[in-house]
Structures are given as C-alpha cells and as structure tokens.
Amino acid sequence: MPACGAARDCVTRTDVTRKSRMSSKDSDSEILDVAVIGAGVSGVYSAWRLASCKGGGTPLKAKVFETSGRVGGRLLSVTPPGIPGTRVELGGMRFTSSHTRVKVLLEQFGIPTHPFPVREPQNICYVRGHRLRHQDLKTPALIPYNLLSDEQTPRSLDVGFVAVSAERVLRSMQKRCVDLAKVDWKDLAERYLYDGVRLRDLPLHYLLQRNVSDEALRFADDVSGYNSILYTWNAADGFPWNLDDFGRDVKYFGITPGFASLPTKLAKGFEDAGGQILFKHRLESFDVGWEGDRDLIEMQFAVDGDKRCTIKARKLILAMPRRSLELIAESGAVLGRAPENDRVRNLIRSVTPIPLFKLALGYRFPWWETIDPVAVVTDQGTQWRPIRKGVSITDLPLRQCYYWATDPDTGNAVVLIYDDGRDLEYWAGLRERRESPAYSQRVTEGGDAEWNSHKAPELMVNEVHRQLLEIHGVDHRKDIPFPYAAAYRDWSEDPFGGGANFWHLHVDSEQVGRDILQPKPSLPVFICGEAYSHQQGWVEGALQTADQMLATHFALPPPS
Numbered sequence: 024m025p026a027c028g029a030a031r032d033c034v035t036r037t038d039v040t041r042k043s044r045m046s047s048k049d050s051d052s053e054i055l056d057v058a059v060i061g062a063g064v065s066g067v068y069s070a071w072r073l074a075s076c077k078g079g080g081t082p083l084k085a086k087v088f089e090t091s092g093r094v095g096g097r098l099l100s101v102t103p104p105g106i107p108g109t110r111v112e113l114g115g116m117r118f119t120s121s122h123t124r125v126k127v128l129l130e131q132f133g134i135p136t137h138p139f140p141v142r143e144p145q146n147i148c149y150v151r152g153h154r155l156r157h158q159d160l161k162t163p164a165l166i167p168y169n170l171l172s173d174e175q176t177p178r179s180l181d182v183g184f185v186a187v188s189a190e191r192v193l194r195s196m197q198k199r200c201v202d203l204a205k206v207d208w209k210d211l212a213e214r215y216l217y218d219g220v221r222l223r224d225l226p227l228h229y230l231l232q233r234n235v236s237d238e239a240l241r242f243a244d245d246v247s248g249y250n251s252i253l254y255t256w257n258a259a260d261g262f263p264w265n266l267d268d269f270g271r272d273v274k275y276f277g278i279t280p281g282f283a284s285l286p287t288k289l290a291k292g293f294e295d296a297g298g299q300i301l302f303k304h305r306l307e308s309f310d311v312g313w314e315g316d317r318d319l320i321e322m323q324f325a326v327d328g329d330k331r332c333t334i335k336a337r338k339l340i341l342a343m344p345r346r347s348l349e350l351i352a353e354s355g356a357v358l359g360r361a362p363e364n365d366r367v368r369n370l371i372r373s374v375t376p377i378p379l380f381k382l383a384l385g386y387r388f389p390w391w392e393t394i395d396p397v398a399v400v401t402d403q404g405t406q407w408r409p410i411r412k413g414v415s416i417t418d419l420p421l422r423q424c425y426y427w428a429t430d431p432d433t434g435n436a437v438v439l440i441y442d443d444g445r446d447l448e449y450w451a452g453l454r455e456r457r458e459s460p461a462y463s464q465r466v467t468e469g470g471d472a473e474w475n476s477h478k479a480p481e482l483m484v485n486e487v488h489r490q491l492l493e494i495h496g497v498d499h500r501k502d503i504p505f506p507y508a509a510a511y512r513d514w515s516e517d518p519f520g521g522g523a524n525f526w527h528l529h530v531d532s533e534q535v536g537r538d539i540l541q542p543k544p545s546l547p548v549f550i551c552g553e554a555y556s557h558q559q560g561w562v563e564g565a566l567q568t569a570d571q572m573l574a575t576h577f578a579l580p581p582p583s
Contacts (some may be wrong), residue, residue, distance in 0.1 A: 063096020
C-alpha cells in the first residue's frame with residue numbers, strides 16, 4: 024500500500040499526470056460512496072442520515088473510520104465500581120432546553136432523560152476564603168467583592184455581569200436600551216460598531232472590562248466555575264453564547280443511560296441500514312484524483328498502529344475538531360502546503376481548542392450530605408436543605424464539583440470534578456503521567472472497562488480530595504476517607520486537543536461556518552462537528568453543522 028505522504032501537494036482539473044495514477048487495478052477495487060472520518064456524534068449522525076436516505080432504492084456504500092476502539096468521541100460515559108446503576112460522564116454531560124436536535128433524537132431512540140440540577144441554593148460557593156451558599160450571591164453584604172453601588176442592585180446580581188455588560192455595550196452601539204432576549208447578534212455584528220470597531224475584532228474580556236468594574240468581572244469569573252468562557256471569544260460570538268447557554272432561564276437535562284448512548288444508537292442505526300464502522304483506523308493522509316470524469320478521494324490509513332491500508336471514496340466527510348484535522352499530513356489537494364490551500368488552513372485555524380479535564384471520585388458514603396443543612400426560602404415556605412445534588416463552585420484550582428450520584432444499596436457515592444482553561448497549569452505537574460503513579464484504587468470490581476482504563480494520577484487525586492474538604496469546611500474531620508476509586512480524562516490530549524473549541528478574534532464565524540463545510544468548493548471533501556458550529560462545546564453544535572452540511576452539499580431534506 025502507498026505510504027503516508029505519497030499523495031501530491033496540489034492538484035488541478037487538468038492534471039493529466041495525477042489522473043493517470045488511477046490504474047486499472049485501482050478502478051477495480053471497491054469504491055465507497057461516502058467515507059466518514061470520526062465516530063463522534065457528528066460522524067455517526069451524518070452516516071446514519073445518509074444511510075437512512077437512500078436514493079432510488081440503491082443502498083449507499085458508506086463506512087465510518089475511527090481512530091479509537093469505541094463510538095462517541097468526546098462523549099464518554101463510564102460506570103464506577105460499587106455504583107452499578109450510575110453512568111458518570113467523563114465527557115459531555117448535559118444538554119439544554121433549547122437543544123431541539125438532541126431532544127428529538129433522544130425521544131426518537133427512546134433514551135430517557137432527567138433534570139440536571141446545577142446551582143442549588145444550598146450548595147457552596149467558596150471564594151476568597153469565604154464559604155457562601157449560592158443563595159448568598161444575591162446579598163451584597165455577604166459578597167467578598169468591592170462592587171460598585173450600581174453593581175450591587177438586585178437586578179445586576181440576578182441577571183449577572185455578562186448581561187449587564189452586554190446591555191451597556193448595546194446601548195453604546197445603538198444609542199438606546201435593548202432587550203437582550205430580542206437582540207439579533209448577527210445583524211449587530213454586521214451593521215454596528217463599538218468605538219468604531221466591529222464586535223468580532225474586539226475580545227469579549229475587553230468589553231467586559233470596559234463596562235463593569237474589575238471587581239465585578241473577577242466576581243463573575245470566580246462564581247462561573249469556568250476559566251475560559253469569559254476570555255477566549257471574540258465579542259460577537261462570546262456575548263450570545265454566554266447569554267444563551269448560561270442565562271438564568273436555561274434548564275439542563277442529563278441522559279439517564281449516559282450521553283454516549285446517543286452516538287451508540289446512531290451507530291447501530293447506521294449499521295442496521297447497511298453501513299460499517301471500522302475502529303483503530305487513523306487517517307494519515309488523503310488526496311483527490313479522478314475516475315473517468317468523477318472526483319475520487321484516496322485515503323491512507325494506519326490500522327492498529329503498525330499496518331497500512333488504502334481506501335477510496337467519492338466523497339469524504341471529516342467529522343473532526345481542529346486538532347484532529349491538524350494531525351492529518353499536510354499533503355494533497357486540500358491540506359497540502361501549496362499557496363492555494365492557505366484558505367483551507369485559515370478556516371481550520373479559526374477556532375481555539377480549550378483544554379479541560381474531568382475527574383470522578385468514588386467515596387464510601389456521601390459525606391457532603393452530613394454537613395449541616397441551611398435554610399432555603401421556597402414557594403412552600405422555609406426548608407432546611409442539605410447538599411445532595413447540583414454543583415458547588417470555588418476559586419481554588421478545583422473550580423467545579425458535581426454531586427453526581429449515591430447508590431441506594433451500597434451507600435457509595437461519586438463526585439465529578441470539572442476544570443478548564445487557566446487553572447490547568449496548576450494541575451500540570453500533578454497530572455504528568457510519567458512522573459505521577461496512578462491512584463491506587465481500593466476497589467476495581469464492578470467498574471466497567473472504560474472507567475478502569477482511565478486511571479487518575481495519584482498526586483492529583485490527593486490534592487483534589489484536600490481541596491474538596493477545604494471547600495466544604497470539613498478538613499478537620501477524621502471520618503472522611505480517601506476516595507476508594509478514581510477515573511480521569513484529559514481532553515487536551517491528542518487527537519482532540521481540547522474539550523471544546525471557541526471562535527478566534529477577527530473571525531467572521533457566520534462566513535467560516537458556511538465555508539468550512541466544503542473548504543475547497545471544487546472538491547468533494549467536507550467538514551462538520553462542534554468546533555465550527557454556533558453551539559460550540561455542545562452536542563447540539565455537532566448535529567447543527569452536520570445537518571447544514573447534509574442539506575447544502577448532499578441535498579438531504581431537513582430532519583423531521
């Protein structure tokens with residue numbers, strides 16, 4: 024088989040030499056109608072829809088090629104030992120009430136969901152050494168930040184300082200008060216300027232800094248639990264994303280059998296329609312040629328690490344994030360280093376991968392429930408509530424702690440840690456696998472293969488445990504044992520490069536979102552996935568770009 028990099032760097036329609044490389048032996052081999060690279064959500068969804076919409080009764084010859092040994096991509100649902108009825112999400116973990124594609128697919132496949140609680144009023148917000156409850160964040164006297172007088176109003180604290188800043192930016196741009204719920208951000212980005220500059224050319228963090236105090240911005244960043252969502256965006260995309268996905272009226276839902284059950288169902292639907300998924304197939308390079316008067320893609324794969332194979336297809340879908348695309352050899356008519364491919368490279372690099380990790384810890388009992396309950400005012404009157412579900416937040420490097428589940432039979436419980444962005448530097452040395460041994464799990468029986476294959480670094484587990492006790496104010500208690508099991512997934516590792524992708528400064532995301540679907544209009548190579556969507560970081564975004572690609576370039580009708 025041809026070695027990686029054998030394909031030429033550029034090709035034109037009149038390239039007779041390239042055309043002649045297709046020998047009679049090549050033309051006799053199987054040629055797929057569509058090859059899909061990546062068995063994440065966008066990949067298996069695209070394959071499923073293509074296989075389900077057969078033209079003229081002729082079965083579509085399609086295959087999905089996946090580097091790893093599983094379906095799901097950045098969806099990774101695992102079962103911890105000692106808690107058999109629970110699926111912990113080491114990858115994507117929820118969807119929102121506005122994610123209609125996800126919602127309808129889950130209903131179609133009969134996959135049950137449940138409310139996903141987040142900021143329960145009794146849960147902890149530990150910032151600047153002050154142990155508050157979430158309900159305290161609307162009481163200025165309790166907040167350890169020097170907010171300005173107009174930032175201490177009930178409304179400012181209720182809607183949040185991203186919304187306050189957005190309102191002030193819009194008032195400056197349009198010379199009138201604007202209802203954020205009715206803003207057309209696309210129109211705003213095209214027609215209006217802020218101090219003579221388009222929003223896509225201004226960092227979100229810059230406009231936040233210009234329109235609220237530094238203390239208000241630090242407060243917003245600390246209590247968000249994230250280290251990236253106020254820093255990485257251009258303002259044209261950052262404002263609507265933050266307001267839509269983390270607004271006060273957003274409702275979240277979890278998937279009871281695990282989010283990975285959705286791509287698993289899609290994969291089965293694709294296979295039932297005659298498709299095939301090939302695992303341990305890593306795309307090394309590809310080039311475009313012709314068979315007669317039709318385009319043909321020739322792909323070189325590494326199989327199981329040490330073997331090679333060549334696959335041909337009439338159309339190629341790269342259902343991959345930025346880093347995965349960059350790992351393909353810079354050769355051929357699309358990715359080669361020739362000047363005519365500069366546009367393709369710029370499209371691919373229009374987003375920033377955001378590193379993040381998940382760490383799940385199993386405990387012998389839910390010790391957080393033994394902390395004294397607090398009074399919470401509800402519509403039914405005052406209730407005394409312990410910490411049982413949702414998330415606690417801190418400005419310590421730990422950042423977010425989700426109380427995931429407690430097993431009703433064994434009493435074992437699991438928490439999930441989420442961290443992204445700047446604080447990952449703190450964990451870098453502790454998670455270095457070459458220096459830090461894996462955490463010694465007290466129990467492994469009952470955990471599924473995925474849990475047991477994602478070993479957590481010992482130093483990291485010990486430090487996370489210490490910070491958990493500090494956040495909850497129980498570091499003096501001797502009855503709280505170390506975790507009996509731990510699992511860890513760092514999504515910054517190849518081939519993902521990050522857990523989400525955000526639009527760069529100066530990028531016209533609307534134009535890029537259209538162009539990336541077929542980066543070279545004359546060639547049958549297509550790109551889809553969460554990275555280049557307008558629902559970045561969400562499964563909905565992966566489905567959104569896949570639907571747009573299938574409608575625009577494969578003539579598929581919109582899904583019902």
